[in-house]
Amino acid sequence: xxxQEIIVGIVAVVVAIAVAHRVWRFFKCxxxxxxxxxxxxxxxxxxx
Amino acid sequence: MRLSELKTGESATVVKVLGYGGFRRRxxxxxxxxxxxxxxxxxxxxKDPIEYHIMGYDISLxxxxxxxVVVMTREEAEQLSYDDTSIQDVDADVVxxxxxxxxxxxxxxxxxxxxxxxxxxxNTLCGRSEHVGNYSGVTVDAKRGTLRHKxxxxxxxxxxxxxxxxxxxxxxxxxxRHLVDHTPDIIVNTVVAxxxxxxxxxxxxxxxxSPNMVIALNMYxxxxxxGAKFDHNALGEMIGVPMIPxxxxxxxxxxxxxxxxxxxxxxxxxRVRHIHIGYGSVIEESxxxxxxxxxxxxxxxxxxxxxxxxxxxxxxxDKEISALLEATPNxxxxxxxxxxxxxxxxxxxxEDVETALANQKYGFISGALKETYQATERKRNTxxxxxxxxxxxxxxxxxIFFILMWFMxxxxxxxxxxxxxWIEMGVGWLYDTVHGVMGEGPLRDxxxxxxxxxxxxxxxxxxxxxxxxxxxxxxxxxxxxxxAAFIMDRVMHRMGVxxxxxxxxxMGFGCNVPAVxxxxxxxxxxxxxxxxxxxxxxxxxARLPIFMMIVGTFFADHAGTVLFLLYLLGMLMxxxxxxxxxxFMFREQEAPFVMELSPYRMPTAKTTVRHMWSKCAQYLRKMxxxxxxxxxxxxxxxxYPRPKYDNDTPDAPNYELSYMGxxxxxxxxVFEPMSLNWQASVALLSGIPAKEIVVSTMNVLYSQQGExxxxxxxxxxxxxxxxxxxxxxxxxxxxxxxLLYLPCIATIMAIxxxxxxxxxxxxxxxxxAIAWVLAYAAYLITSLII
Numbered sequence: 001x002x003x004q005e006i007i008v009g010i011v012a013v014v015v016a017i018a019v020a021h022r023v024w025r026f027f028k029c030x031x032x033x034x035x036x037x038x039x040x041x042x043x044x045x046x047x048x
Numbered sequence: 049m050r051l052s053e054l055k056t057g058e059s060a061t062v063v064k065v066l067g068y069g070g071f072r073r074r075x076x077x078x079x080x081x082x083x084x085x086x087x088x089x090x091x092x093x094x095k096d097p098i099e100y101h102i103m104g105y106d107i108s109l110x111x112x113x114x115x116x117v118v119v120m121t122r123e124e125a126e127q128l129s130y131d132d133t134s135i136q137d138v139d140a141d142v143v144x145x146x147x148x149x150x151x152x153x154x155x156x157x158x159x160x161x162x163x164x165x166x167x168x169x170x171n172t173l174c175g176r177s178e179h180v181g182n183y184s185g186v187t188v189d190a191k192r193g194t195l196r197h198k199x200x201x202x203x204x205x206x207x208x209x210x211x212x213x214x215x216x217x218x219x220x221x222x223x224x225r226h227l228v229d230h231t232p233d234i235i236v237n238t239v240v241a242x243x244x245x246x247x248x249x250x251x252x253x254x255x256x257x258s259p260n261m262v263i264a265l266n267m268y269x270x271x272x273x274x275g276a277k278f279d280h281n282a283l284g285e286m287i288g289v290p291m292i293p294x295x296x297x298x299x300x301x302x303x304x305x306x307x308x309x310x311x312x313x314x315x316x317x318x319r320v321r322h323i324h325i326g327y328g329s330v331i332e333e334s335x336x337x338x339x340x341x342x343x344x345x346x347x348x349x350x351x352x353x354x355x356x357x358x359x360x361x362x363x364x365x366d367k368e369i370s371a372l373l374e375a376t377p378n379x380x381x382x383x384x385x386x387x388x389x390x391x392x393x394x395x396x397x398x399e400d401v402e403t404a405l406a407n408q409k410y411g412f413i414s415g416a417l418k419e420t421y422q423a424t425e426r427k428r429n430t431x432x433x434x435x436x437x438x439x440x441x442x443x444x445x446x447x448i449f450f451i452l453m454w455f456m457x458x459x460x461x462x463x464x465x466x467x468x469x470w471i472e473m474g475v476g477w478l479y480d481t482v483h484g485v486m487g488e489g490p491l492r493d494x495x496x497x498x499x500x501x502x503x504x505x506x507x508x509x510x511x512x513x514x515x516x517x518x519x520x521x522x523x524x525x526x527x528x529x530x531x532a533a534f535i536m537d538r539v540m541h542r543m544g545v546x547x548x549x550x551x552x553x554x555m556g557f558g559c560n561v562p563a564v565x566x567x568x569x570x571x572x573x574x575x576x577x578x579x580x581x582x583x584x585x586x587x588x589x590a591r592l593p594i595f596m597m598i599v600g601t602f603f604a605d606h607a608g609t610v611l612f613l614l615y616l617l618g619m620l621m622x623x624x625x626x627x628x629x630x631x632f633m634f635r636e637q638e639a640p641f642v643m644e645l646s647p648y649r650m651p652t653a654k655t656t657v658r659h660m661w662s663k664c665a666q667y668l669r670k671m672x673x674x675x676x677x678x679x680x681x682x683x684x685x686x687x688y689p690r691p692k693y694d695n696d697t698p699d700a701p702n703y704e705l706s707y708m709g710x711x712x713x714x715x716x717x718v719f720e721p722m723s724l725n726w727q728a729s730v731a732l733l734s735g736i737p738a739k740e741i742v743v744s745t746m747n748v749l750y751s752q753q754g755e756x757x758x759x760x761x762x763x764x765x766x767x768x769x770x771x772x773x774x775x776x777x778x779x780x781x782x783x784x785x786x787l788l789y790l791p792c793i794a795t796i797m798a799i800x801x802x803x804x805x806x807x808x809x810x811x812x813x814x815x816x817a818i819a820w821v822l823a824y825a826a827y828l829i830t831s832l833i834i
Binding site: 002003004005007008011012015018019 | 487489490491492494677680681684
C-alpha cells in the first residue's frame with residue numbers, strides 16, 4: 001500500500017467520523033446545532 | 049410579601065410568581081405554584097442563595113429570584129381576614145381564603161403619553177375626581193384607586209405621562225421604576241386615537257417589556273368625527289395587544305375595557321401574544337451578540353424585563369439600566385459589547401443609536417398603520433411619502449417591482465458570468481497543476497476529481513451569489529424590500545402565507561439556502577413553516593446547468609420557452625403545496641403581523657458590502673465544509689472498488705463497477721418506468737450534495753475512455769450519446785424530476801436548522817415523491833403526444 005492510499009484512508013476515517021457525529025447528534029435530540037441541551041435550545045422550544 | 053423576605057425556618061404559601069417568560073416558567077416548573085407551602089431551610093453564608101423546601105424536596109434560589117415570588121404567611125392571612133370580612137370563611141383554611149381573595153385582585157398600571165387622558169380614565173374607573181387638564185404633566189406621582197368588577201378587585205395606579213421609557217426625564221424613570229418595583233399584573237396603555245403615530249411609540253417600548261397589556265384608545269369619538277378609517281382589531285392582532293376604543297369622560301367602552309383586562313389576566317384573550325419589534329438588519333446584527341450573551345446569563349439579570357430589553361437599553365446607554373446591572377459579574381464585558389455594537393450601528397447608519405432605534409420604531413408603527421389606518425387627507429410632503437406613493441401604487445407598484453427584480457437577476461447572471469469564468473479558469477489551473485505535480489495515485493485523484501472539482505463547482509457560483517446579495521442588501525437597507533413585500537401581500541395571502549414570504553421565495557431563485565434562512569423574518573410560525581417548505585420548488589441557479597444541458601440537447605429551437613415552462617411548473621407546485629398545507633395542516637387563522645415600513649435611507653457602501661460579505665462568508669463556511677465532505681464521499685463511491693487496471697486504458701474510470709455504479713443499478717428500477725438508464729439515475733443521485741454535480745456526473749459517465757472531460761460544458765459527442773440513450777419523453781421526465789426532486793443537502797440542513805429534522809426529512813420525501821409522480825405523468829403525456 002502506497003502513501004497516497006494511506007492518506008486517502010485517513011481522510012475516509014475523518015469523513016466517516018464527521019458524518020457519524022452529525023448522525024449521532026441527529027438521533028440524540030434532532031437539533032442541528034446542539035448547544036448541550038440547555039434550556040435555551042431552540043429545538044427544545046421548537047420556535048424562534 | 050416576597051419569598052426573599054422570609055427568615056430561616058419560616059413558612060409561607062405561594063401566591064403568584066412575578067416576572068417574565070422563561071424565568072417565570074422555570075420557577076413555576078420547580079414547583080412554585082399557587083397554594084404550595086414553602087419553608088426556608090437555610091441561607092448561604094453571604095445570604096445568597098437561599099435553600100427552600102417545597103413539594104418534598106430542597107431547592108436553592110438566588111435572592112433576586114426569590115424576590116419575584118409573592119407568598120403569604122399565616123399572620124398576613126389572619127390580618128387580611130380580620131381587615132376584610134368578606135373573605136372570612138370559617139370552614140376553609142384562613143391562608144387558602146386569603147390566597148383565593150388575593151388572586152381575585154388585579155393590579156393595573158395606567159401608562160400613556162402626557163395629556164392622553166389617563167387621569168380622566170382613572171376618574172371614570174374609580175369614581176374619583178382627580179385634577180385633569182389639557183396639557184401635559186398633570187400627574188406628577190402615582191395615584192391609586194380600586195374598583196370591583198365581575199368578582200375582581202381591580203387596583204388602578206395612575207402613573208405620570210411619559211413619551212418613552214428611557215432615563216431622560218424624572219417621569220420616565222419614575223414610570224419604569226414603578227413597573228419594576230410593583231410589577232402590575234396588567235398595563236393599560238392609554239393612546240389618543242386621533243394621534244396614533246406618536247402615541248404608539250410608547251406602546252413599542254411597553255411591548256418590549258410586558259405581553260400583559262391592553263390599549264385604551266381614548267378620545268375615539270374624535271377619530272370617528274374626523275372621518276378616518278381605523279381597523280383597531282386588526283392592529284391589535286398584529287401587535288398582540290387588545291385595543292379597546294373608549295371615550296373616558298362619557299364612560300363609553302369602559303365596560304369592555306374592564307372585561308378585556310380580566311380576560312387578559314385570566315389568559316383567555318387570544319389576541320395577546322408577545323412580539324418583538326424588528327430593528328432592521330444593521331441593529332439586529334449588532335444587538336445579537338449582546339442579547340445572546342445576556343440570555344446565557346439570564347440568572348444574573350433581574351427578572352423584571354426580558355434580556356433583549358436589557359441588551360437594547362445597554363446599547364442605548366441607559367444609565368438606570370447600567371446601574372441596575374452594575375453588580376453583575378459580567379457587567380464589564382456587556383459594557384464593552386454594548387460599546388462595540390453602538391460603534392457598529394453608528395458607523396453603519398451614520399446616525400446615533402437613539403435616532404436609529406427611534407427611526408426603526410416609527411418604521412414599525414408606520415407599517416402597522418399603513419395596513420390598518422386610513423386618514424381622511426394625507427399630507428405628502430416628504431420624499432419618502434412621494435416615493436411610497438409611486439412604489440406602492442396599486443397600478444405602478446407591480447411593474448416597478450418586476451422591472452427591478454428582472455434587473456437584479458439580469459445583473460446576477462450577466463455580470464456574474466465574467467468573474468465566474470475567471471474562477472473556472474483558476475479552478476482549471478489548480479486542477480491541472482495538482483494533476484501535473486503529484487504522482488499518479490488515489491490521493492491525486494481525490495484532490496483533483498473530488499476536492500477541486502467538487503468544491504470548485506460550487507465556488508464558481510460565488511460571484512452570482514455576491515451580486516444577488518449586493519442587490520438584496522441594497523433593497524433591504526434602502527427600505528424597498530419592505531415595500532415590495534407590502535404590495536405582494538394580497539397575492540401571498542391567497543397562497544396562505546404572508547407578504548413577507550415573498551422575499552425568501554424570490555431569493556430562492558438564486559439559492560435555496562439563504563432563502564430558507566431569510567424566512568426567519570416571518571414572525572408567524574405557520575407562515576414560516578409553509579414558506580420554508582415551498583422555497584425548494586423555486587428553481588435555484590444550481591439547477592440551471594442541468595436544464596441547459598438537457599434543453600440544449602433536446603429542445604435547441606425552443607430552449608427559452610421550455611426553460612420558462614420549467615420555472616413556471618416549479619412556482620405552480622409552490623402555490624399548490626402552500627395551499628394544501630394551509631388547508632390540511634395549519635387550519636388556524638394566521639395571526640396578522642406588522643410589515644415594518646422603515647423610512648427610506650440611502651445605504652452606505654460600507655454597510656451594503658458588509659452585509660453582502662457576511663452572507664457570502666456564511667455561505668462559504670456552511671457550504672465549504674459540507675460540499676467538501678460530500679464531494680469526497682461521492683468521489684470515493686465512484687472510485688472504489690478499483691478493478692485491476694486494464695493495460696490498454698490505465699486511467700479510464702470504470703464507473704459502472706464502482707459503488708456509485710452499483711447504487712445506480714439499484715436505483716434504476718425506480719426510473720425504469722420513465723425509461724431512464726442507470727447513468728441518469730446516478731447523475732440525479734449525485735445531485736443530492738449539490739445540483740451542479742449532476743452535470744459533471746453526466747459528463748463523466750457519458751464520456752468515452754480517453755476523451756477529455758469538461759465539467760461545466762457538454763461536448764457534442766456526449767450530447768449525441770445522451771440523445772441515443774434517452775428518448776424525448778425520458779428527457780422531459782428527467783427535467784421535471786431534476787426540477788422538483790429533493791433539494792441539495794445544504795438546503796435540507798438549512799431546513800433542519802430553521803425548523804427541525806422532521807420537517808427537513810419531510811421536505812426531502814415530499815419533494816421527491818411529487819417529482820416522481822409528475823415526472824412519470826410528464827413521460828406518459830409526452831409519449832402520447834409524439
